[in-house]
Structures are given as C-alpha cells and as structure tokens.
Amino acid sequence: MSAPLKVALLGCGTVGSAVLRLLSEQAADLTARIGRPVEVAGVAVRRPDRHPEVPAELLTTDAHTLVTRPDVDLVVEVIGGIEPARTLLLAAMAAGKSVVSANKALLADEGVTLHTAAADAGVDLYYEAAVAGAIPLLRPLRESLAGDQLRRVVGIVNGTTNYILSSMAETGAGFGEALAEATEAGYAEADPTADVDGFDAAAKAAILASLAFHSAVHASDVYREGISAVSATDVARAAEIGCTVKLLAICERVPSSTGSPTHPTGDSIAVRVHPAMIPTSHPLAAVNGAFNAVFVEAEAAGQLMFYGQGAGGEPTASAVLGDLVAVARNRVSGVAGPNATGYAALPTRPMAETPTRYHVSLDVADKPGVLATVAQEFAAQGVSIATVRQDGHGDAATLVIVTHSAPDAALAATVERLRGMAAVRGVTSVLRVEGLA
Amino acid sequence: MSAPLKVALLGCGTVGSAVLRLLSEQAADLTARIGRPVEVAGVAVRRPDRHPEVPAELLTTDAHTLVTRPDVDLVVEVIGGIEPARTLLLAAMAAGKSVVSANKALLADEGVTLHTAAADAGVDLYYEAAVAGAIPLLRPLRESLAGDQLRRVVGIVNGTTNYILSSMAETGAGFGEALAEATEAGYAEADPTADVDGFDAAAKAAILASLAFHSAVHASDVYREGISAVSATDVARAAEIGCTVKLLAICERVPSSTGSPTHPTGDSIAVRVHPAMIPTSHPLAAVNGAFNAVFVEAEAAGQLMFYGQGAGGEPTASAVLGDLVAVARNRVSGVAGPNATGYAALPTRPMAETPTRYHVSLDVADKPGVLATVAQEFAAQGVSIATVRQDGHGDAATLVIVTHSAPDAALAATVERLRGMAAVRGVTSVLRVEGLA
Numbered sequence: 001m002s003a004p005l006k007v008a009l010l011g012c013g014t015v016g017s018a019v020l021r022l023l024s025e026q027a028a029d030l031t032a033r034i035g036r037p038v039e040v041a042g043v044a045v046r047r048p049d050r051h052p053e054v055p056a057e058l059l060t061t062d063a064h065t066l067v068t069r070p071d072v073d074l075v076v077e078v079i080g081g082i083e084p085a086r087t088l089l090l091a092a093m094a095a096g097k098s099v100v101s102a103n104k105a106l107l108a109d110e111g112v113t114l115h116t117a118a119a120d121a122g123v124d125l126y127y128e129a130a131v132a133g134a135i136p137l138l139r140p141l142r143e144s145l146a147g148d149q150l151r152r153v154v155g156i157v158n159g160t161t162n163y164i165l166s167s168m169a170e171t172g173a174g175f176g177e178a179l180a181e182a183t184e185a186g187y188a189e190a191d192p193t194a195d196v197d198g199f200d201a202a203a204k205a206a207i208l209a210s211l212a213f214h215s216a217v218h219a220s221d222v223y224r225e226g227i228s229a230v231s232a233t234d235v236a237r238a239a240e241i242g243c244t245v246k247l248l249a250i251c252e253r254v255p256s257s258t259g260s261p262t263h264p265t266g267d268s269i270a271v272r273v274h275p276a277m278i279p280t281s282h283p284l285a286a287v288n289g290a291f292n293a294v295f296v297e298a299e300a301a302g303q304l305m306f307y308g309q310g311a312g313g314e315p316t317a318s319a320v321l322g323d324l325v326a327v328a329r330n331r332v333s334g335v336a337g338p339n340a341t342g343y344a345a346l347p348t349r350p351m352a353e354t355p356t357r358y359h360v361s362l363d364v365a366d367k368p369g370v371l372a373t374v375a376q377e378f379a380a381q382g383v384s385i386a387t388v389r390q391d392g393h394g395d396a397a398t399l400v401i402v403t404h405s406a407p408d409a410a411l412a413a414t415v416e417r418l419r420g421m422a423a424v425r426g427v428t429s430v431l432r433v434e435g436l437a
Numbered sequence: 438m439s440a441p442l443k444v445a446l447l448g449c450g451t452v453g454s455a456v457l458r459l460l461s462e463q464a465a466d467l468t469a470r471i472g473r474p475v476e477v478a479g480v481a482v483r484r485p486d487r488h489p490e491v492p493a494e495l496l497t498t499d500a501h502t503l504v505t506r507p508d509v510d511l512v513v514e515v516i517g518g519i520e521p522a523r524t525l526l527l528a529a530m531a532a533g534k535s536v537v538s539a540n541k542a543l544l545a546d547e548g549v550t551l552h553t554a555a556a557d558a559g560v561d562l563y564y565e566a567a568v569a570g571a572i573p574l575l576r577p578l579r580e581s582l583a584g585d586q587l588r589r590v591v592g593i594v595n596g597t598t599n600y601i602l603s604s605m606a607e608t609g610a611g612f613g614e615a616l617a618e619a620t621e622a623g624y625a626e627a628d629p630t631a632d633v634d635g636f637d638a639a640a641k642a643a644i645l646a647s648l649a650f651h652s653a654v655h656a657s658d659v660y661r662e663g664i665s666a667v668s669a670t671d672v673a674r675a676a677e678i679g680c681t682v683k684l685l686a687i688c689e690r691v692p693s694s695t696g697s698p699t700h701p702t703g704d705s706i707a708v709r710v711h712p713a714m715i716p717t718s719h720p721l722a723a724v725n726g727a728f729n730a731v732f733v734e735a736e737a738a739g740q741l742m743f744y745g746q747g748a749g750g751e752p753t754a755s756a757v758l759g760d761l762v763a764v765a766r767n768r769v770s771g772v773a774g775p776n777a778t779g780y781a782a783l784p785t786r787p788m789a790e791t792p793t794r795y796h797v798s799l800d801v802a803d804k805p806g807v808l809a810t811v812a813q814e815f816a817a818q819g820v821s822i823a824t825v826r827q828d829g830h831g832d833a834a835t836l837v838i839v840t841h842s843a844p845d846a847a848l849a850a851t852v853e854r855l856r857g858m859a860a861v862r863g864v865t866s867v868l869r870v871e872g873l874a
Contacts, residue, residue: 134738136581144573147758301571321584
C-alpha cells in the first residue's frame with residue numbers, strides 16, 4: 001500500500017465531526033475504494049479547547065498554513081459562509097490541493113471564481129453536500145445527465161420551510177404559530193431569516209441552475225420570495241383545488257419562442273424561489289417534514305426525482321465523503337475530474353418576463369356581471385383563465401381563479417388591478433401554481 | 438478543436454436509434470461537455486436493409502471488425518443478451534476501447550469477467566442504462582455513496598410487473614386478466630416470462646448488489662419469485678392492512694449477529710426478488726405504472742430514493758449518453774474512471790437463512806382455542822407474531838397474521854404446517870412483508 005493521502009479539515013462542527021468519525025470508522029473501506037489510505041493532516045478550528053474529541057496534535061487555529069502545507073493533498077471545507085472560506089479555498093487550490101466543500105453560500109456567490117481557480121490549478125472542486133445534503137444530485141446533474149438536455153429542475157431544498165409548510169397543512173396553523181413550533185422542535189434556527197425568507201433555497205437554486213444549464217448563475221440572479229406571507233387561507237385554498245403549498249426552487253430553460261423583451265433571441269433561463277401550490281398527485285407533494293427532494297425534467301430521460309435527507313451532520317458528511325473518495329481517486333490517478341463549465345452562457349430572464357401561473361381567490365359582491373368584469377381585467381393584461389369556481393354565500397361570493405401561463409408581471413399587474421376594483425371586496429389569496437397539466 | 442472521438446454502435450433498435458438521434462441533435466453540446474467532438478464510426482446490425490435512416494456507409498454486419506478498428510475509441514453496446522455481446526465487448530476492451538453497455542443480462546452473468554477485462558486493459562466499462570433506465574443510479578451508488586456504508590437497496594426495477602400489479606390494485610382484477618390487459622396496452626411482451634417470472638429484476642438485483650456491497654453477485658445468486666402467483670385476494674388483503682403489493686428487488690447487508698449456519702462469521706448479503714406487501718406510506722408504494730424507483734438506506738446518508746422512467750428508447754438513450762460523455766471525458770484526459778471492485782467479497786446468504794417477515798391469511802373454524810393452536814405452530818418454528826386480526830363470520834373465522842422477522846425457511850415451514858392443520862380450512866394468502874416498522 002502506498003503512502004496515505006493527507007486531508008486538511010476546515011471546521012469541526014456537526015458536519016466536520018461526523019466527517020472525522022466516518023473517516024476513522026470506514027478507514028478500511030475507504031482505503032480499498034480509493035487505493036490508498038486517507039489520513040487527517042490537521043483540523044482548523046477557532047477554539048481548539050472546544051474539541052476534546054480531536055487529537056490535540058491535529059488541531060490548529062492557523063487554517064491558512066494548514067491548507068498550503070506541502071504534505072496536504074485534499075482540503076475539506078465545512079466552515080460555511082463567504083470568508084474566510086473563500087480565501088482559504090483559493091489559497092488551497094493555488095497550492096495544488098483538491099477541494100471538497102459543503103458551502104452553498106460560497107458556491108452560489110463565487111462559483112465562477114472557484115471553478116476558474118480549480119481549472120487553472122488543474123485540481124478538483126466538488127460540493128455535493130452544498131445542495132440537498134445527502135442526496136446524490138449534483139454529480140448526477142453534472143455527469144449522469146451530461147448527454148441529455150435539461151428542461152427544468154424543481155426542488156424542495158430547504159427542510160425548515162418544508163417542515164413549517166407541512167405542519168401548516170396538517171394542523172391548519174398560521175405561519176407564525178407553525179414557525180414558533182418549528183423553532184421549539186429544533187427545526188428552525190433562533191434567527192430563521194436565511195431559511196424562511198428563501199435565501200438558503202436561492203443559493204441552492206443558483207448552484208443547481210449553473211450545473212443544469214452550464215451557465216453562470218449567481219444567488220443575486222435568483223428571484224426570491226419566502227414563506228412568511230403564506231397564510232392559513234392560502235393553505236386551505238390549495239387543499240380545495242387538490243394542491244399543497246411548497247417552497248420551490250425552480251430552474252427552467254425557457255425557449256426563445258416565449259417572448260422576452262430583455263432577451264429577444266435564443267433560450268434563456270429563469271431561476272426563482274417562491275411558495276407555490278402543486279397538485280397533491282405530483283411526486284414532490286408527498287415530500288414532507290425535513291426531507292428534501294428534487295424533481296428533474298430532461299428531454300430524453302423524462303421525469304426523474306431524487307429524494308432524501310437535506311440536512312444533518314451524518315447525511316451531509318456522507319455527501320462530503322462521497323466527494324472525498326472521488327477527489328482522492330482522481331488524485332491517485334493523477335487527474336482532475338470534469339469541471340463544471342459555463343459554456344452555454346444562457347442569460348437569466350427577469351422574473352417579470354418569466355412565464356408563471358397564478359391562483360387568485362377573491363371575495364366579490366354576488367351580483368350578475370361581476371365575473372365578467374373580473375374576467376375582463378385578466379384579458380386586459382393578456383392573461384388567459386384556466387378555471388374559475390364561484391361560490392355564493394349571502395350577498396357575497398368567492399371566486400377562485402387559476403390562470404394559464406403568462407409573464408409574471410402581467411399576472412402581478414392583474415392582481416393589483418383587481419385589488420382596486422369596486423366589485424372586489426378583497427383578494428384573499430394569491431399564490432403561484434406549478435406542476436398543473 | 439482536436440480530432441473527433443469515434444464511437445462504434447452495436448445494435449440499432451429502439452435504444453440504438455435514439456442514441457444515434459441524440460448524438461446528432463446534441464452534437465454541439467456534447468462537444469462542449471467532452472472537449473472534443475464525437476463521431477459515429479459505424480453501426481453494426483444484422484439486417485442493414487432494415488435501417489434506411491442510418492447512412493449506408495456506416496452500416497456493417499461485421500461487428501467484430503468494427504469494435505477492433507484502430508480508429509474507434511469507444512464502443513456502445515445495445516444489442517442485449519449474452520452472445521455475441523460478450524465476445525464483442527471483450528474484444529473491444531482487449532483492443533483498448535472503452536465500453537458503454539445497456540445489457541443487464543450480460544452484466545449480471547459476466548460482470549466479474551467484464552470488469553476484470555476493463556481493469557486489465559485500463560479502459561472504462563459503464564452501464565448506467567442496464568438498471569432502471571434513465572434513473573441515475575449506478576453512478577451514485579458507485580461514486581456519490583462511496584464514502585458511506587450501504588445497508589439496503591430496495592427497488593421497483595421492472596416496469597411490466599409494476600404496471601400489472603398497479604392495475605390489479607386499481608381494478609381488483611386477477612393476475613391473468615391484468616397481464617392480458619398489459620399485453621394489449623403494449624406494456625408486456627408476447628412472451629412475458631422474463632418480466633413476470635422475475636428474471637429481469639433478478640439480473641438488475643445482481644448488478645445493484647455487486648455495486649452496493651463491493652462483492653461479486655451473479656444472477657444465479659439471486660433468490661427469485663415472480664408475480665404470477667399473486668392473486669386478487671393477496672392484493673385485497675394487502676389493502677386491508679394498509680399495504681400495497683410490489684415486485685421488489687432487495688439487496689441487503691445482513692449483520693453477522695443474524696445467525697447464518699452457512700456463513701457463521703462476518704456480514705453476508707442477501708439478494709432476492711419477490712412480490713411483497715409494503716405500507717402505502719412507504720415512498721416506493723406510490724410508484725405506479727411503468728415507473729421505476731430505487732430506495733436506498735445507508736449508514737450516514739439515511740434514506741434516499743431515486744425515481745424515474747425505467748425503460749423506453751429515449752430514457753435509456755439518455756443514460757447511455759451520460760455514460761458516453763463520462764467515458765469520452767476520461768479518454769480525453771487519458772485515464773480510466775473508477776472500476777467497480779469486489780474487494781469486500783461478502784458471501785451471499787441463502788434465502789432459507791435470510792430474515793424476512795410474512796403476512797398469512799387463514800380461514801379457520803370459529804372455535805375457542807384455534808388461535809392458540811395456530812400461534813403454537815409459529816412458536817414451534819421460532820417465529821414471533823407481530824399482529825393478529827381475527828374476524829368471525831358464521832362458523833368460520835379469518836385470521837390475518839403478520840410475523841416479526843425470522844429466517845425465511847422457518848416462515849415457509851410454518852406455512853406448510855398450517856396447511857396440514859385440522860383447524861385450518863385454508864391458507865388464503867401468503868406474502869412477504871417489507872418496510873413495516
């Protein structure tokens with residue numbers, strides 16, 4: 001057996017300590033699978049005194065020296081956040097180390113910079129754990145589906161919001177109550193902004209879109225709405241039309257035939273995160289609690305779904321180790337694996353021009369002609385109506401409308417006009433709808 | 438741009454012609470993803486006159502000359518069956534060509550021979566399309582989960598039988614009627630033996646088990662029962678206990694603590710294909726019609742599921758092209774990808790010693806003491822009962838029993854004993870149960 005491959009670990013929280021444990025427990029199997037043993041060269045942490053489980057001689061606070069040490073082959077980064085992770089990984093790659101990262105924020109913001117650095121240095125950059133935890137997803141997108149043309153990637157990629165929405169659907173609770181319950185149960189952070197406002201999902205959407213469409217997509221290119229405005233009424237309305245509410249990360253290739261004033265020629269991509277109603281018959285509808293799932297539509301492969309645990313120390317560590325084995329095998333063979341490329345360079349279409357469908361529930365006066373007046377507002381914005389349900393009660397009525405696909409701005413403008421109409425007493429629920437035939 | 442990579446295609450049926458079409462339609466994307474263009478060097482078929490869509494100068498009946506031609510880099514085999522595929526692929530690899538195959542029968546029977554040949558020649562052997570069509574599954578097992586320890590792989594991997602069982606559950610039809618309907622609808626072959634008797638699923642189970650447990654498993658190591666004995670009563674009984682009937686391919690690592698007289702020390706693997714009741718809440722229960730899905734349990738990753746189309750020209754071609762891109766990229770880098778290994782060399786445990794659970798429905802005389810007598814037969818074989826439901830009707834009663842886990846032979850022996858008991862008027866349904874808590 002040849003000399004061991006040496007790994008530098010940056011960060012030793014929940015994921016990092018699970019990585020260390022698995023590296024030791026699975027040592028014999030990893031050696032057989034890689035062809036050489038793997039040895040931990042050092043573990044960079046901020047407070048060495050907080051890690052009594054790690055052999056003292058491995059701990060260091062000097063991450064920069066660790067990642068550039070001549071004997072280190074591979075760097076595993078599970079610190080999270082932009083800095084110092086960015087600087088450390090760039091230094092590691094410049095020094096010829098291959099990198100495994102679980103850092104979605106960094107990859108979403110600085111993916112192009114990091115991939116360029118990896119290509120320049122001829123090293124690997126893998127980050128399966130950055131999206132949907134343990135679910136093997138990025139490698140299948142990058143590699144297994146490399147001979148196909150992707151149409152859409154639609155994911156439930158944030159466990160906290162999925163837990164909250166699942167519990168709203170089960171109990172009829174409002175958002176505030178469900179969030180409080182999730183916080184108590186340990187499924188939401190003390191400051192839940194990153195999850196609840198969709199920042200976490202948007203970072204993952206940017207990574208998915210970049211890989212799926214071979215184009216550079218940054219977190220700032222992603223349209224983002226969180227779930228804090230989702231009401232118990234929205235959830236109830238969804239159930240009435242055979243749907244359930246999910247926070248979806250949607251990455252689509254939109255054909256040039258779907259007119260875009262901003263990108264009049266060629267296909268473009270639309271990347272967005274927002275709550276949406278999906279039919280209960282859709283494979284994603286059954287994904288409850290803290291589970292994640294990603295639904296993929298490709299030209300030839302058709303519909304695919306990947307399902308599993310999206311977070312947690314052990315599942316995330318499984319994804320990190322899978323990458324570590326791949327990167328280590330490449331190192332043993334003296335090559336770098338396929339790098340992600342932005343060769344297609346498709347432009348990102350603004351949300352206003354992205355085709356979506358809306359569900360709108362209105363309280364209206366129960367008078368003849370109201371439906372006609374309302375329908376006229378949709379028509380005036382060029383929005384075609386798919387279904388209407390009208391339920392009278394006393395002198396009022398409820399109108400439940402689902403539209404066909406139209407540019408998001410036209411739908412939003414229609415809703416604004418409805419709010420101003422004399423015949424409309426209130427717009428009680430507005431949510432986008434996905435996955436309807 | 439450098440010289441094109443040349444591909445020899447063996448076979449040009451449904452899958453082969455889809456591969457040809459995609460190679461031409463996606464040529465620009467494939468070139469960008471691989472780094473060199475891909476060009477078809479020749480297409481080997483038995484009857485060139487039946488392929489007017491293929492340029493005549495590419496067609497040949499001499500497959501052997503084609504796969505060893507010095508200008509050919511990669512060979513794609515979509516002929517199926519053992520010979521001549523086996524001889525051709527061995528010749529191709531010996532001549533230094535990397536191979537992509539969709540041939541489950543060949544890989545299940547001759548996986549070790551082919552992998553050894555690939556390793557000896559330093560070429561790639563990929564076969565994603567051999568199991569579960571378009572679903573990226575083998576590469577995730579081989580690579581993404583390479584840092585984890587797999588416990589079980591449970592798959593619905595045969596679309597024909599899943600279509601038949603789904604339709605039995607929907608309509609209450611018996612097996613014969615549902616098969617006739619499936620044949621008419623084009624979901625079953627004129628000779629449905631390979632599907633209905635579980636041969637197709639067993640070949641796939643052998644491939645899955647080999648990769649999941651890094652051990653050589655042949656189709657002949659797989660215990661196999663088809664679905665022709667599944668009755669409308671079985672399906673109805675399943676529904677009564679909140680289950681549905683599926684043909685499952687199950688690959689498990691059984692810990693040494695689960696005694697096996699044949700393999701008394703160390704873990705072993707159990708690989709089997711048979712119909713089973715699974716709870717309707719299980720992610721696999723919702724996989725209906727011709728769809729495939731594979732459920733994976735790993736130590737660290739936890740539960741994962743992969744879902745998609747398991748057959749058809751286009752989906753299978755998507756998997757073939759994904760492999761082709763991987764193999765072509767390796768060729769461009771001058772390396773071979775990771776080969777499957779049998780380093781763990783776990784023995785296969787006989788079915789008799791494999792822990793399973795049974796559901797048994799009995800018609801019995803409605804007399805005091807019958808349950809005690811029946812329960813005594815289970816106890817005599819060392820089988821523990823999990824639940825019993827007794828429904829009296831007239832002078833008869835129905836007993837519905839679900840056992841805890843026990844060696845399959847003990848369960849089978851118990852059922853045999855029950856059939857001989859005076860108090861038992863008939864054993865109306867016997868099926869294994871999977872996925873119960």
